Amino acid sequence: MTEDIALVVVHWTARLMVLCYLLRVMIDLRSGSLPSDNASQSRARMLWTIGCGLFLIHLSFAFAFIHHFDHAHAYQHTAERTAKVIGVEWGGGIYVNHAFAIFWIYDVIRWWTRGVESARIPGSYFWTVHGVFAFMFLNATIVFGPRYWIWIALPVAALLIAAYVSRKR
Template sequence: MRRRSPIPLAALVAWAAATTACLAVALADPVRDLRHPAVTGSAAVTVGWMLLAWAAMAVRTDRVARGLWTLGLAALGVHLVLAFWLAHGWSHAAAVEHVREVGGSGAGIVVNYLFALVWAADVVWWWAAPAGHARRPRWVGALLHGFLAFVVVNATVVFGPAERRVAYALALGLVAALAWLRRSESHLGTS
């Protein structure tokens, strides 16, 4: 009998711990603040799961990568709830105004919503039709992940603290290197 990888359970426990920590910070000091630690922390947790998932996708395309990708989306859901609660007081108008103030256009909020929808659609596709997801044209995956990476980079520059910019840039570089190495190996027939 094939032994199942413990990674999904470990990932689920880690996700639950990170989410619980963000919620505990939110509940300990539920004041409205655009830079509330629960909001910035949940954003970092979301990007962390996204980067872990991308790294897993760069070296494998199995249930581990899909599980990490799903946990990343769930982390985004937690971040959105915390951001609307603590940063925007459940006001869409306040969220639009904040995006306008820091990004120059309130219409930028649509990109945030599109980001969540694209990620959610990919997760649903991967769970509903894993074989179809695996056979999708390479350009579809590149466009999807390129868009998501573009939004993460821009959101980090616009909303994120400076120290995260360097960390995310290094992590994205590592993920890109892993993907490039895997693709190089597959072209050489060594995978």
């Protein structure tokens, strides 16, 4: 596979993964944080699972075809991209990404093993998950995305926050 095709896969899996996440959040917000009916739960869980799968494809393609299975290269690439944005050459975000992948896999497994009818989880866990995901996606957009994406990401984040606040009333 050429690096150009790999880049297309890396970029589009990231975009589709975020779309799955946003659609899941819309279901959650429309349903009052935690979808109450099994059909909404099933749709949200399926989007969550597909998003996780896309994220794993994204990571695999980036590591294989962009970084050529060289973790030091991936770390340096992350450090260079981070330095361009915040002025600090730090590649540690790659380890945060590893933890994020493990957590997402865990959360998908947790949701499938507990079933949709028992998917109610503490609100603190639910909002921590969404806070972490929003933080990761926003940071990835800022560090790795094209500059114009920030003008899309920030209003989307603001709309999600506004929707959450309006649901609390």
